[in-house]
Amino acid sequence: MNKKQLKKNMVIDSKQQESKNKKIEVHHLTRVEGHGDIVVYLDKNNQIQRCEWRVVEAPRFFEAMVVGRPYTDIHHIVSRICGICSIGHQLASIQATEEAFHCQVSEQTIILRKLALHAENLQSHLLHIGYLVLPDLLEVGSVFPLAKTHKQELLNIISCRKLSNKFSQVICGRTTHPQRLVPGGMESFPTVSELKELLKELKHSLAWLNNLGNLFLSLKEKYPKFERETEYIALVSNGEYALYHGEVGSSLDERKPNFFYTQMTNEYCVPQSTAKWTKNVKDAYMVGALARLNLNYELLTPGAKNLARRFGLSPLCHNPFFITLAQIVECVHSTEESIALLDVLLTRGLKDEKIVPIKPCAGKGVGALEAPRGILFHYYEYNEEGRIVKADCIIPTNQNHGNIQKDFEALAPILSGKSEREIEFTLSMLVRAYDPCISCSTHYIELGQNKNLSPVQFVYV
Amino acid sequence: MSKPKVAFFDFAGCEGDQLQIANLEERLLDIASHLEIVNFREVKTEQADNYDIAFIEGSITRPEDEKRLKKIRKQAKMLIAMGACATIGGINCLKNFLGKQEYTSLVYGPYARHYSTYATRPVRAVVPVDGEIHGCPIDKEEFVLVVKSLLLGKIYIPPDYPVCVECKKAGNICQLEQGRLCLGMITRAGCKATCISAGSVCWGCRGPVPGANLDAARQVIDEHGFSWLEAEDRFRLYLGYFLRLQGWVYEQETT
Numbered sequence A: 001m002n003k004k005q006l007k008k009n010m011v012i013d014s015k016q017q018e019s020k021n022k023k024i025e026v027h028h029l030t031r032v033e034g035h036g037d038i039v040v041y042l043d044k045n046n047q048i049q050r051c052e053w054r055v056v057e058a059p060r061f062f063e064a065m066v067v068g069r070p071y072t073d074i075h076h077i078v079s080r081i082c083g084i085c086s087i088g089h090q091l092a093s094i095q096a097t098e099e100a101f102h103c104q105v106s107e108q109t110i111i112l113r114k115l116a117l118h119a120e121n122l123q124s125h126l127l128h129i130g131y132l133v134l135p136d137l138l139e140v141g142s143v144f145p146l147a148k149t150h151k152q153e154l155l156n157i158i159s160c161r162k163l164s165n166k167f168s169q170v171i172c173g174r175t176t177h178p179q180r181l182v183p184g185g186m187e188s189f190p191t192v193s194e195l196k197e198l199l200k201e202l203k204h205s206l207a208w209l210n211n212l213g214n215l216f217l218s219l220k221e222k223y224p225k226f227e228r229e230t231e232y233i234a235l236v237s238n239g240e241y242a243l244y245h246g247e248v249g250s251s252l253d254e255r256k257p258n259f260f261y262t263q264m265t266n267e268y269c270v271p272q273s274t275a276k277w278t279k280n281v282k283d284a285y286m287v288g289a290l291a292r293l294n295l296n297y298e299l300l301t302p303g304a305k306n307l308a309r310r311f312g313l314s315p316l317c318h319n320p321f322f323i324t325l326a327q328i329v330e331c332v333h334s335t336e337e338s339i340a341l342l343d344v345l346l347t348r349g350l351k352d353e354k355i356v357p358i359k360p361c362a363g364k365g366v367g368a369l370e371a372p373r374g375i376l377f378h379y380y381e382y383n384e385e386g387r388i389v390k391a392d393c394i395i396p397t398n399q400n401h402g403n404i405q406k407d408f409e410a411l412a413p414i415l416s417g418k419s420e421r422e423i424e425f426t427l428s429m430l431v432r433a434y435d436p437c438i439s440c441s442t443h444y445i446e447l448g449q450n451k452n453l454s455p456v457q458f459v460y461v
Numbered sequence B: 001m002s003k004p005k006v007a008f009f010d011f012a013g014c015e016g017d018q019l020q021i022a023n024l025e026e027r028l029l030d031i032a033s034h035l036e037i038v039n040f041r042e043v044k045t046e047q048a049d050n051y052d053i054a055f056i057e058g059s060i061t062r063p064e065d066e067k068r069l070k071k072i073r074k075q076a077k078m079l080i081a082m083g084a085c086a087t088i089g090g091i092n093c094l095k096n097f098l099g100k101q102e103y104t105s106l107v108y109g110p111y112a113r114h115y116s117t118y119a120t121r122p123v124r125a126v127v128p129v130d131g132e133i134h135g136c137p138i139d140k141e142e143f144v145l146v147v148k149s150l151l152l153g154k155i156y157i158p159p160d161y162p163v164c165v166e167c168k169k170a171g172n173i174c175q176l177e178q179g180r181l182c183l184g185m186i187t188r189a190g191c192k193a194t195c196i197s198a199g200s201v202c203w204g205c206r207g208p209v210p211g212a213n214l215d216a217a218r219q220v221i222d223e224h225g226f227s228w229l230e231a232e233d234r235f236r237l238y239l240g241y242f243l244r245l246q247g248w249v250y251e252q253e254t255t
């Protein structure tokens, strides 16, 4: 087909699409609840006309729910935004509240918070790597069949994940929606013997992570070769691989103090999504493990850098499928960094510190940190009684939506003409690589028999 | 005996409860060998699939959710609500204390788009439930207990005494005595008072204990020097739906 014909076809198609489109959208909205969907428009020859990434989560109105609530409850409420990133949300919230009330916490508190964040990073990354992505690469429907075919590998991942859960249990008192983290400090502390045991086990787990790295190294060819230049946004700091502290950095823009985060995120609404999308210099940007690695590569711990080198990851890496590899690198980084932090904590001696008293006053504060899926912002305005007047939360998954759509558009010509199965496989693999919260729950307990349970919808035009 | 088919569905929630199940790690593989976990979440297969036991996470926040839930109810022999969002409406009920105009415009502001949404309600406000696993998030051990009972053909009955009982058992000093507002006295036990043992207070996430007397609780809170506003604030956090039903209607509804 020559170009002219193609153009003509497209015009006709788009007319047909319009009439069809409307029908599909209604159908779609009543049919699907609470997650994202991939919609591909194909013509007779399996040429992709258009690909759409749609997000139809049920909005939960957290920014409204906290209005009028006292500062003591906010971190507790926003924790419920996401079960997997509950620590990230709590800490971002606590940062914002502390900034609004000019509260300075102790060094020990900061060390414990950093540890909490590392624990969550490990929990979340390992869940994604082992239970969601690995079945993709081994071409099975879920993690369950691996119990027979790849027992050793699975047990290795399970040991890592169990340790990560224990890690957050020891530091924060509970694995999900923990209770110890509060504005001003910690409600209670782990014991020294718990910390010592944790330290020992973390050291031990480096070997397990190494096995995990080797496994993915052997699977690396399974990743599609695809690159698309985009903007990467993550927290940056001069002294460390920024997770808890830092400024908003970009691969294409100047770094900005956290308070000006809205100048980076520039939220806007699109018809295909109930979530707001974001953009900065380009029409979309990426956040998350790969963005962090791209911006902070030099500050990785030695073991992590070594693994990155073995994976062939170096800044700037433009292949979004490699987000998983970046996550494995980060697992090593988080483990090594935690070992160092625990060492510091144990040498300083754990003190039973009181929570810094907070005097509520009218004020504003921003919390910015790196949750497992990327940079997370919480912004609050308080009145003089310490109750919220205005709140704004920008979650990582929402910042990636626009970028997923742009990746789709770039992938479309490459996938055009391929079989449906391959199109479906590649597109859902791409979405899963981003680890959006909405898709993880679709996949964790689902079993392989359900082949018709497809995240991709094909529409023929 | 063929293995019972189990399906998981989620509505408005944070998926923290499903995460607890994933956190069972190798025990999940064990459980999966006694059950057939068929699917969750995609409505398309819902009608075609048959399952015996449905676990529901999350609250009902949109009129169209009701339709979906009723369909699940029709299909399932057993329907279990899990997590505060599903059992008592949970945190999501906070928005019920705001006008719809207020909360939609606060979040979506100048974009002024129409989002389908209505007052949050728990699962049992829409369909009858056969069992509930309380907590925000649920306790994974309790989940295992529920599954075990189901496999034995029994229904798990959660504790019907308040958190205070477990708190004493755990050897904590009463938080109220230490000047902090704690809802242990009206909240259903079963969590082993984890929050209080972690140095915090009970926020009420497991919902009201049967026969919870809110007025008496208000009086106790008052006697400990907290304002009415502080008390109501805390009640609203998890007990929003219960408050609206004035307690006794809620009890009636459940029986």
Ligand code: SF4
Pocket: A080, A083, B012, B013, B014, B015, B016, B017, B057, B058, B082, B083, B084, B085, B086, B090, B091, B135, B136, B137, B138
């Ligand atoms: S009950 Fe709690 S843990 Fe469960 S979905 Fe609701 S907010 Fe999440």
Ligand code: SF4
Pocket: B135, B136, B163, B184, B187, B188, B191, B192, B193, B194, B195, B196, B201, B202, B203, B204, B205, B206, B207
């Ligand atoms: S102590 Fe209260 S808030 Fe904490 S888990 Fe138990 S019932 Fe829920």
